[in-house]
Each structure stands twice: as C-alpha cells, then as structure tokens.
Amino acid sequence: MRRLRSTQRLAVVVLSTATFAALAVVPASANLPDPVTFGDSNDVPIAGDWNSNGGDEIGVYRPSNHTFYLRRDNGTVIATAVGTLGDVPFTGNWGGDIGDEIGIYRSSTSMFYFFSDSGGLGSILFGNPGDVPLSGDWNNADGDEIGVYRPSNRTFYLRDDNGNVTPITFGDPGDVPITGDWNGTDGDEIGVYRPSNRTFYLRDDNGNVTSFTYGDPGDVPLIGDWNDIAADQIGVYRPGNRTFYPKN
C-alpha cells in the first residue's frame, strides 16, 4: 500500500458545460479520439480516467489559479483547486478505485500531494529540486506509484510503495519524460518525447524502443487510452490553438 500521511484542504466545484463555456472553448460535439479544443492559453494539458470506465479523458491544469479542469466525455467539467502557485500537476490512479485522480508536485519541498474528488489523500516526500514528477503502475498492481525524471542526468527514478527506487537512464538532453502502458500488459513503462524531432520513444521493460513521429513544433506530449483498448496511445496538445490531438 502507498504510505499516505498528511491531508490538505480541497475545494471542488462542479460546473455545467454552459458555465464553463465562458472560461474556455468546449465544443459539445467533440469527443476523443477526435481532436478536442479545451482550456485557456497557458493551461497545462492532462489526461486520466475521470469516470472510471477504463478509457482516458482530457483536462487542463491552470497554473494561475492552481485549478484542475477535468473534462468528461459528455462535456461536463469538474473544477478542483488544490495546492498553490508554482505547483506542478500530475495524474494517476490512487484512492483505491479503478479511476484516475489528480495530484500536485511541489518542487521546492520535493513533496507529492494526492487528491480525490472528495479531498486530500496524503503526501509523499520524493525527488530533488528540478525533478519532473511522474506516475505510473510500475508493478502491475495496486494502482499507480510515483517517480521523478531528473533532466540533469536523463534518469527516471521509479519509486515503489515501499520506498524502493529503480533508476533507468533514458533519453537525450531536452527530452520530455512520459509514462504509459505501451504493450497493454504488465503495467506502465517509460518513454520520452523529443521536441527537436517531434518523436516519441517508447521503451519496453527489456529496453527495446519503438518510435513514432507525431505533432508539430511546439506541441506538448500527452499519453492516454483514447479509444478504450486497455493500452495507452500517444497524443499531443497544441498550445497555439488549445487543442488536443490524440493519435489513434
């Protein structure tokens, strides 16, 4: 079991599609895996299984008000403000059910904070300043665990629930770390997105790498199970038009 210690205050607001339309573009007809325009400029794209049906949906994290906006397939949006300015969002499956929840990483204190729709779930101290937070199901059991990617040495540090850490060096300077279930079995694996050539490099547990070139310059990588096949696919978010482009 994950060791969850402290709790944090949590504010949850459910907004109707009509209410949220004043804040962001939400086409009523768009549904994954088709492109979806959502969010505002400067939002951070996220993905997860918000409705616990196995496939992933999209959302954004808005740094200016440290609020998550989780978009369900029917266009409904759940807004949840957590943490504080400067926090980094991540998502994953914790809380003991099959769907995904939200979390934030506070780089200044190397602290992961976990939340559910109903409140704070606890925290874990892990990582160094400058690390990028990760989550994934490293052991193919008990939901997702956490990890960090350290850009300075291009190394993933995957932490199990007992605090044991597996380091994996992978990628090139400037790569963006990603995690997902590339093969539909044995939990999640790691990978990187290389902005310079718009290419995803997906690494399996034996160190074999599969690559896909996808997206435009300036795109941000995003991983999810867009078509409910029990494995993850790649995708990108294009900040210039605030549009998610899942790859089938």
Ligand SMILES: [Ca+2]
């Ligand atoms: Ca879902």
Ligand SMILES: [Ca+2]
């Ligand atoms: Ca869960």
Ligand SMILES: [Ca+2]
């Ligand atoms: Ca796990």
Ligand SMILES: [Ca+2]
């Ligand atoms: Ca896998």
